[in-house]
Structure formats: structure tokens, C-alpha cells
Amino acid sequence: MAAPYDLTDDSVVVIIGSGAGGGTLANELAQKGIDTVILEAGARHEYDSFVNDEWASFSQLSWLDNRTTSGDWRVSRDFPNLPAWIVKAVGGTTTHWAGASLRIQEHEFNALTNYGAVEGANLLDWPIGYDDLEPYYTKAEDKMGVTGTNGRERLPGNNNFKVLEAGAKALGYKTCHTGNMAINSADYDGRMSCQQTGFCFQGCKWGAKWSTLYTEIPKGEETGKLEVRPNSQVLTIEHDDSGKVTGVVYVDKDGNQQRQAARIVCVAGNSIESPRLLLNSASSKFPDGLANGSGQVGRNYMRHLTGSVYAIFEEPVNMHRGTTMAGIIQDEARHDPSRGFVGGYELETLSLGLPFMAAFLDPGAWGRTFTTALDHYNHMAGMWIVGEDMPQESNAITLHAELKDAHGLPIPDVRFTDHPNDVAMRNHAYQQGQELYKAVGATRTFPTPPYPSTHNLGTNRMSERPEDGVVNKWGQAHEIDNLFVSDGSQFTTGAAENPTLTIVALAIRQADYIAEQMGSGTI
Amino acid sequence: MTTVYKAPEGISRRDLLKRGGAVGAVALLAVSGSTIVSVDRVWGMETTALKPETMATLIQMARDIYPHDQLADKYYAVAVKEHETKAGADETHKSLIEDGIADLDGRAGEGGYRALGWEDDRVAILKEIEDTPFFQAIRGGLVVGIYNQPEVWPIFGYEGESYSQGGYINRGFDDIEWI
Ligand SMILES: Cc1cc2nc3c(=O)[nH]c(=O)nc-3n(C[C@H](O)[C@H](O)[C@H](O)COP(=O)(O)OP(=O)(O)OC[C@H]3O[C@@H](n4cnc5c(N)ncnc54)[C@H](O)[C@@H]3O)c2cc1C
């Protein structure tokens, strides 16, 4: 039975957003008996309502509120109002995500120390190390049923994987398998195993892929300590004279403004909305936005360097069949500056359906060069490049000077320009990817540009010292004790790995800290 | 506007060829009154906002932008249909399209765009205008207009929805043989 809480109840923890960070934190707190309210901007679509149709699913789940872009990235030219492909729905982007669940490597937590200062980059060591997170990684993997960890079987390889694997062998790569996926390889946690449907990006209609929508959230609700309010977009966070946050103002499902009181507020709206919310909550006491004494709120926006390589073969592949991202090569994820860049990258299988392939293979292109690629859709294999991009102060979420949303608040502008290190790494990866496919007989290869960002990170980063970032090693604002950041915007650096496992591990760890601080009356 | 998959009664194949011939050298589409008809009379399309000749040229232009020789004209017709609908509701859109097509015809010289027999010659004209709002409106709409038609998916070997068939676990997710 889900608990309903009063708007004036100032004993609750309010969590903004129900995705990887918010949904996990909510369940963890509820399990400890802490009264928790999730305010989620999007609607609640249960998994049987998902659709195996790329554009229809995109309209059903995506965050489509207006945003602008700036900077040199190609996304700004091709998709000027779609900087990111993320979700507005209960479950957040864990509805759309592919399930790749990797631990950040030990050396990546200390990027500044290990890479040295990189010109133009705002590198910093995380205030925590691998050892701090290690037990939470294990908990997160067990929670999410990650394959290839703690005794769980990996998924079987699909067609796209078999091409990748053959190419990896030909190039002499050693670490290639079907990944660590938060997708059930056997029945697990009351959910069935993967049926190889091939629509992981459209929401798993079988519930085989972990999403907070049908794991954390209902489990939290069952405790009677969690209330989830969908269609409730938070506009601002309020504070008292002492600088403690006291509640949030949101628009409810009927379009009316409400104020929910809170003992603690946790922001988990993903790396564009979370800093936007802090900036939009500026007051006379915090004129540059909440928790922004360092000026770092919204800055150091990272998106992983990304890119894809597709290839056409003489014989059919049918890459669209089966799990979208169950396939990985990890050999390039090491830090080895002899390649001409710091940090590393992962190569992961990826397939798009025909509608998205047409939109994303080479946006804006036309004519036979383009259409002859699509003519061989079923002979294509594909991979995605996920590598560490450099945090840069000038890559930032800022408030638009003129444009306002439906509630009269400035919309976010997302500015991004590649760092030379990003460009060097992407070019290296394009070359390796194309070589790999050529080694197994590709007749044509395509170094495909980055899509609108699916991994959005770093805009409220963790730092040891308050002047370097927004939150401390618990995700607690340096300036405001009862304000937390609980999503990927906490990341100090991006690392090469897909971020969600780390977001979940951090949320579990943060729940322990919040419970302990509440218990001792500190907050 | 309606899309019909059967040509209107009373127009003979010969008629069509004749009228089609009058419109241009590319005789795959014929214009009859307010209707465009494919010469094999498998489908036809009635226009109310845009001139039928404009629609016929749009269809040719769509094919030249995203040429797939294995796709029949009807798929391109469906893909550009939105411009007829929009033109009906919005005068600005109507002029964007009519003026854009008139410009294309002007650049092509006598007989207009559709009279140019070689794709390369038509593409050369499209290259001249590819940065115009007209071209971008047509091209942009086609990305979804063509490739999001479930009817074209099998032609490319894309199998679409798979949940109702139990996914691919027993239907070839790992059936690759040549690797
Ligand atoms: C297609 C795709 C594939 C992906 N694949 C992978 C993968 O394989 N592995 C991986 O690790 N990651 C993957 N990701 C990324 C992953 O989904 C995200 O990293 C993760 O979901 C981020 O978690 P989060 O909690 O920061 O935000 P989200 O999960 O995006 O949740 C944020 C929630 O906050 C809500 N919200 C925002 N602002 C407000 C507001 N003002 N008021 C109320 N609610 C608000 C949003 O509606 C949303 O529901 C993928 C993403 C996409 C799009």
C-alpha cells in the first residue's frame, strides 16, 4: 500500500525524479522506514504499455520540453532542440536504457593524478575511490541482476555479437564477451529472462531488463513508506533564512502549483534538469543558484565521447534481432597515452531499427551514398563507442536568456564542444572499429557521429574541496546540509564505462548516509 | 486529401499514358484533373491544396533525394502527403511548396523538373537548392515519412515489432551462418 503524505508534512524526504538515481534512493530509504515522496515530471506507463516501435516509443517516453544547444558539436546543427535523448516518465531513462552495467575502473577515480593536468580540461580526482564503492557495486549488481557478476550467467550472443566477436579475435583483442548486462539471463527477482526481442531502447515489454519502474519503485511502495506522484514537475527548491531547504514548488497533474514541505531534498532529474533546477532556485541568499558558491553548477557537462561504427557485409547479419547491447570489447578501456590520448573507451554492440538508422546514420545526408547504405540494412552490423570525455568548464547547462517554458521559467541551453583529447580518442576508435569489421569481410564501413546524448554527466560534480565542485563525497551539497544530488550529475569525471551502475551504487551508499545522518539528528 | 490504391474509373491506361506524356518524359505518374495516378493504375492520389502537378514533382523529388529503386512511387507519395495536408491548413506552407516547385521547374528549363530524364541532372539541381528552407522541409519530412512506414520495412529486411511473436529467442537471434 503506497503511503500518501500531506503537502505540509515537513518530515519527509522529497526526491525529484524517479530514474536510476531517484528511484533507487527512494526504495533504499523506504526499506529503512524513512518517509519518502518522489515527484516525477513524467507519467506512469507500466511496461505492458511500451511499444515495439522506435518513433512511437520516442513520443511516448522522451523528454520533449524545449531545450536549445550551442557549441561546436554536430548535435547542435542536426538536432538543435534535442541535445539529449532521455526520458520523462516514471522510471526515468531506465525505461529506455540498454542495460550495460560496468564498474568504473580504479585508476579512473583518480583521473587528475593518473592522467596529469590536461590543457583545457577541468580534471579532478573523485573524493572517493574504487574501494569506497566496491561493496556498493556488488549490492547494485545483485539488485539489478547484472549478468557475468556474482555467479550470474551471461546472455547468449546474438548475430551482431558474433560479428563483433569474430572481428575482436581477428584484431587480437582479448576481452570480448556479451557484457555485464542488467538483463536477466535466467528468471531473477520475480522477473523473466530476456526473450531477445530487440527493443531494449523502447522499454522492455517482458520486464527482463532492470528498470526502477517495475523494481525499485513498487518495492518501495510496498513498504508503505514511499509515495510516487507522477506528472509532478518541480519548478524550484525553497529554503529558510538559515539556508536550509524547506520544500519544493511543483506543478501537479492538474496543472496547479503546489508546495511540498521536506526535511531533506534530493535532486535526481538527470544532468540537464538537475542543475537547471538549482539555477532556477536562485534567491537573495543564493543569487547564483542553490549550492552554487563554487560557480560549478551546470559546468563540466560530459556526455561520453561516443560515436558508432556500422558496416555492411556480403551476407545477412540481422543485427536488429536480440538484445541491443549485449556485446563488449574492453581492451581499449585502459589508460595508455601512447595511443595519443588519456583515458580509454569501450566498444559495445549496438543496433538501430530502420527508422532510427535513417535518422542517425549520417543526419542531413541524402542521395545514393546514403540510401545505398540503408539498402543493405539487414547486412549491417554495428557497434557503439563509449569513452571518457574531458570535463570542461565551458561545456555547460545554462539558463536561456529569453526562452521560457510553459511555467514561465527559463529553459536550459546545453553547450558542448569536443576537447582535442575527445577527438583523438574518437578517431582512434573509428579506426579500430572499421578495421575490426574489415577483418571479417566488411565491404563498406561508416564512422557514424554521436547521437543526442544518452549519458549526461558531471554538472553538479563531487569534490573534496567546496571551491572545486557542488557536492561532497556523499552527494551532499557543500553549502546546504539537507540538499543532495542523487543522479549522474554528481560524477567528477566520466570514466569510460556506461554510468548507470555507478549511479545506482552511489544512490545505495547515499541512502545509508542519509539514514545515519537523520538517525543522529544531524540533518 | 485521400490516398486511393485503385485508379479512378473511366481513365484508360492509354489515356493515362497520353496525359502522363504531356506532363513530362517521366511517364510513371500521370495527372488527371485533381488526381495523380500511377501509370500501372495501382494507386492514385487526389490533391486539393496543392496542384496535382506539384504533387507529382514532389514525388519525383522525394525519390531523387532518397532513391531506392526497389520502392514503388506509392511509398514516396505517402511520404510527401503531409505537405498537401499542411498546405491545406497553412498558406505559408502552401507557397513554400508551390514556389519551391516552380523554382525547380524554372531551373530545369523547358518541360520542367520531371522532364529531365537522368537522375544526375535532377540531382544537380537539387544540389543547387539544398540549403533552402524548401529543400530542408522536404528532406527533413522524408526521413520519417519514408522510413517510418511499416510497409517499407520488409523491403529493407527490417522486421519491426517482435514482442507479439515472442521476440527472436526462437526466431533466429543467433542464426548467422557465415561468420
Ligand atoms: C537509449 C539509451 C540507452 C542507454 N543505455 C545505457 C546503458 O546500456 N548503460 C548505462 O549505464 N546507461 C545507459 N543509458 C543512460 C542511463 O539511462 C542514464 O545514465 C540513467 O538513467 C540516468 O539516471 P538519472 O537518475 O541521472 O536520470 P534519469 O534516469 O533520466 O531520471 C531522471 C528523472 O527525473 C525526472 N525529472 C527531471 N526533472 C524533473 C523535475 N524538475 N521535476 C520532476 N521530475 C523531474 C525525469 O522526468 C526523469 O524521469 C542509456 C540511455 C539511453 C537514452
Ligand code: SF4
Ligand atoms: S532484448 Fe531482452 S532485454 Fe531487450 S527488450 Fe527484448 S527481452 Fe527485453
